[in-house]
Amino acid sequence: MKFENTLNFAQQLDQEDPLREYRNQFIFPKVNGKEVIYFTGNSLGLQPKNAASYVDEIMKDWAELAVEGHFYADKPWWDYHERLAAPLAKIVGAKPSEVTVMNTLTVNLHLLMVSFYRPEGKRFKIICEEKAFPSDQYMIKSQVRFHGYDPAEAIVELKKRDGEHHFRQEDILQTIAEVGEECALILIGGVNYYSGQVFDMKTITQAGHDIGAFVGWDLAHAAGNIALELHDWDVDFAAWCSYKYMNSGPGNASGCFINERFHGVKDIPRFEGWWGTNKDDRFLMKPEFEPMPDADAWQLSNAPILALAPYLASLQFFDEVGMPALIEKRNQIVAYLEFVLQEIDKEVESTFEVITPASQEERGTQLSVFLHGEGRQLFDYLMKQGVITDWREPNVIRLAPAPFYCSYEDMYTFGQILKQGILQKNK
Structure with missing residues (x-):
């Protein structure tokens, strides 16, 4: 045109x-x-007009049902988060069973690194991009220190060439190959927050798997923005915030993807809480954790329903379009x-x-x-x-x-x- x-x-x-x-x-x-002319949907999306009615519904149920709203509200609270899985799965290219919503983004990345950053022997290094979003930098450094390593030795940053604004694919793949068997995890932002560059997630994921590393993605600037096929790309895990392109409200709940290959694995390292235990037995208060058979096994506490309501409201539009x-x-x-x-x-x-x-x-x-x-x-x-x-x-x-x-x-x-x-x- x-x-x-x-x-x-x-x-x-x-x-x-x-x-x-x-x-x-x-x-x-x-x-x-x-x-206004609004260019900051990559920071905080505008409020959908239908969000207030979704929140008001929760407030009404709370007023009229109190604790019974967990089971007898029109959208019962105890499984409210499950309503977000199917529409989110379409957005990120996953099976609904591979998606859950909980906590906030950096919290979820920390929790997922419990499962997918397992340094042992010479395999202890993490590959990330230079000048990643500061929260990711702090998170990765703190995880490395928690495991007893020096960030200067354990973190390998992908570099841009001098005078260039973008990461070159050949340089990324070369770095992955060079780190090789020392690499435990590759964790990169799917879209670079500063330049807006979209990484070739499919190719990078495959390259990481070829050297025996886990591969995860911070999709804060990707979810609701670009085409994603997390399941078909065989990504191990990913997390994203919901308040940017998905318009769920400031600081709102984070979505997670955990590849189905890791579902039902009882001995996987994981911080556990009662909302991740088997749904049918949850209220029997058993002393032993029995994980849900899907991504919900990574849930810890009951979901923040008032936060999920505007997220669900916005997802209605994504599902329509x-x-x-x-x-x-x-x-x-x-x-x-x-x-x-x-x-x-x-x-x-x-x-x-x-x-x-x-x-x-x-x-x-x-x-x-x-x-x-x-x-x-x-x-x-x-x-x-x-x-x-x-x-x-x-x-x-x-x-x-x-x-x-x-x-x-x-x-x-x-x-x-x-x-x-x-x-x-x-x-």
């Missing part, structure tokens, strides 16, 4: 967008009396945003450099953009004009036009505001 940087063209794309009505299902903050349709719009709206940036770049003295890979196979919703010659002043201007974006030092903005609620007109209007901010500064 040949794009045009005009309001009429953007509005025409919106008219042709099969997902356009879903924009009306979300609540937009307002700045200066106008709905499906990832292929979301990805189709994602590809087009991101391409249009990139085109608008290029057109504005021709009209101002600044230089924009998109550091997210150009190929659709290596990027999702996010574009990370170097604003050469610009500083925090431009970001502050955008925010005051109702453009909610994300600033990363030294001069990068991350733009994530979530396909459920961002419009093509948003992309055009953003371009005009961006141009005005630069020209105003240069007067």
